[in-house]
Amino acid sequence: MEFNMENKVVVITGAARGIGFAIAEAFAKNRATVVIIDIVAEAVEKAVSKLESSGYTAFGYIGNVTDSAGIEALFAKIIQTHTKIDCLINNAGITRDNLVLRMKEEEWQMVLDINLKGSFICSQKAFKHMMKARCGCIINITSVIGIMGNAGQANYAASKGGLIAFTKSCAKEFASRGIRVNAVAPGFIETEMTASLSDEIRAEYAKVIPLQKMGSPLDVANLCLFLASDSASYISGQTIAVDGGLTMH
Numbered sequence: 001m002e003f004n005m006e007n008k009v010v011v012i013t014g015a016a017r018g019i020g021f022a023i024a025e026a027f028a029k030n031r032a033t034v035v036i037i038d039i040v041a042e043a044v045e046k047a048v049s050k051l052e053s054s055g056y057t058a059f060g061y062i063g064n065v066t067d068s069a070g071i072e073a074l075f076a077k078i079i080q081t082h083t084k085i086d087c088l089i090n091n092a093g094i095t096r097d098n099l100v101l102r103m104k105e106e107e108w109q110m111v112l113d114i115n116l117k118g119s120f121i122c123s124q125k126a127f128k129h130m131m132k133a134r135c136g137c138i139i140n141i142t143s144v145i146g147i148m149g150n151a152g153q154a155n156y157a158a159s160k161g162g163l164i165a166f167t168k169s170c171a172k173e174f175a176s177r178g179i180r181v182n183a184v185a186p187g188f189i190e191t192e193m194t195a196s197l198s199d200e201i202r203a204e205y206a207k208v209i210p211l212q213k214m215g216s217p218l219d220v221a222n223l224c225l226f227l228a229s230d231s232a233s234y235i236s237g238q239t240i241a242v243d244g245g246l247t248m249h
């Protein structure tokens with residue numbers, strides 16, 4: 001998919017691998033200045049050199065999305081270095097699956113902290129800069145689980161459902177400042193997060209997905225590209241699923 005992202009600074013959290021890396025690669029291919037934030041230094045370096053070796057412009061920073069002071073300092077550094085943030089993609093996310101009766105409070109808290117509070121923290125810091133610029137866009141990577149719920153994933157579903165509500169509230173709060181906020185809800189995407197699923201579970205999922213297959217990280221990246229582009233300038237507050245038709249409203 002081709003969009004002109006030249007001169008756009010795009011910050012993507014959790015982008016050292018998986019869906020986040022595919023998003024970074026897609027934006028870099030479209031000539032954006034890509035800024036990767038992830039938690040493990042080695043992974044960040046590897047991701048940046050992979051993009052650079054393909055001839056793209058990318059920068060990497062180590063950051064934990066739950067560390068408010070650290071993210072504030074990091075965003076100030078990004079502004080200082082790259083002058084602006086046109087688009088923030090809150091992609092960092094984890095799962096700690098368990099049935100509700102067996103779920104430890106730490107499992108609940110960790111997922112809510114990274115998936116939901118982390119997105120709030122990064123958004124808050126980005127909004128401050130975007131408000132001054134009176135433009136910008138934020139894309140929150142939620143999940144179909146945040147729409148449908150899932151047995152064994154109550155913490156993850158609550159975090160991703162919360163992220164959808166957060167998206168709508170921010171879209172209303174910042175619309176008058178020219179800032180758009182949308183959510184992308186991937187279905188079952190081939191990444192390390194889903195690599196551990198057994199063939200049996202994969203076959204079960206394929207039965208309920210109208211397009212009868214799992215998606216690729218690029219499918220998600222393509223929607224992010226569109227939402228960040230000027231072609232989506234009248235779209236805000238939406239949650240768009242990339243799920244082969246699994247969820248339909």
Ligand code: NAP
Nearest residue numbers: 014018019038039064065091092093143186188189191193
């Ligand atoms: P992934 O491969 O596990 O990548 C997530 C990245 O986020 C990892 O590099 C991870 O670092 C990083 N991260 C974790 N905690 C962080 C923190 N506190 N601060 C900064 N970075 C952190 O996951 P993915 O499958 O690509 O998923 C990306 C997003 O899409 C997530 O929000 C996920 O919920 C959502 N999603 C995925 C699917 C799917 O099928 N894969 C479906 C629906 C939604 P570590 O390597 O150190 O953990």
